[in-house]
């Protein structure tokens with residue numbers, strides 16, 4: 001029967017030297033930023049910051065030099081990612097492209113697409129959005145209906161994507177469309193496209209305001225939007241295989257257990273000011289859980305480095321990681337007897353307010369808890 005394989009990985013010495021460099025850079029950039037701002041880490045969309053990160057060589061770190069990459073290891077990249085998240089750096093411009101769109105093009109894109117797109121990502125100049133979900137297709141992604149119909153020189157696209165993070169700010173959308181309807185075989189006939197959001201006519205992007213009152217999500221509507229042949233990524237009909245490979249990259253990184261890190265730091269600060277046994281026990285448990293998750297996540301990074309496809313382990317990291325990060329607001333609330341607030345109050349109250357509002361999304365984005373557990377059960381031969 002298949003089992004988990006979480007081989008232990010030690011970070012190589014060059015990764016630790018890099019950590020010092022990244023910390024010094026982040027300190028110089030955000031030394032004075034307050035915890036409330038840092039809590040919003042992923043939401044921060046700052047083109048100038050991403051260009052500075054690119055100039056340091058910290059985007060596309062593992063990619064071939066001929067596309068502007070730096071041919072460093074996945075474990076070095078891991079150190080950069082965890083330091084960025086721990087500092088609450090505004091990483092949104094380059095995060096998606098660095099994590100999954102670039103690797104997707106490296107694996108399935110044409111040589112022309114790689115040369116045209118990858119160097120701009122590496123420089124921190126190109127922001128990508130993900131166009132998978134549709135109004136009636138989230139977990140059941142293979143049921144998407146947005147059609148790309150073949151015409152002379154390209155495809156005409158009609159349909160709607162939803163929950164598209166940062167589409168209104170991004171340069172490109174990697175979108176999954178249906179190029180063929182195959183009766184009773186919904187996983188077939190799907191194809192991925194590299195859609196230029198800046199120049200493609202027939203695309204309307206409308207905001208969806210989230211629970212916290214912010215505009216981050218969008219609805220993206222396509223009405224006879226023409227997408228040229230050279231925007232197709234991979235072969236027609238290979239979309240499902242490609243998209244599942246892409247989700248492997250999306251599910252196992254430190255962003256799957258560090259979403260509440262700003263609140264954990266406030267917890268430690270508060271408990272340190274008035275130490276007692278209950279506080280020490282709570283912090284001890286949180287740190288032990290985080291250390292275990294980090295070991296599991298690093299192990300997945302090591303497997304990706306070795307060219308393996310650790311999709312079961314990646315699903316486990318995301319499921320256990322999001323359960324952990326979602327537990328932090330309630331723990332802080334109960335232990336410190338503090339109420340969440342928005343926009344007023346102490347740093348602790350505001351960080352608690354923000355994380356409490358966004359925490360439900362942790363186990364939805366990138367695949368819901370129930371769906372991941374289905375993957376785990378199937379992968380382990382339990383169903």
Ligand SMILES: Cc1cc2nc3c(=O)[nH]c(=O)nc-3n(C[C@H](O)[C@H](O)[C@H](O)COP(=O)(O)OP(=O)(O)OC[C@H]3O[C@@H](n4cnc5c(N)ncnc54)[C@H](O)[C@@H]3O)c2cc1C
Nearest residue numbers: 130131132133137138139163164165361364365366368370
């Ligand atoms: C913060 C955030 C950012 C996002 N960004 C993007 C983005 O940029 N691009 C994009 O394409 N999408 C994005 N999404 C969408 C996200 O991937 C979907 O919300 C997710 O896949 C769930 O789909 P759904 O919302 O349609 O829920 P549904 O699929 O309708 O599910 C509803 C509930 O039913 C459960 N369920 C569904 N099927 C099963 C089953 N077979 N067995 C057991 N339970 C099941 C689910 O677990 C869930 O609890 C984002 C979501 C969030 C929260």
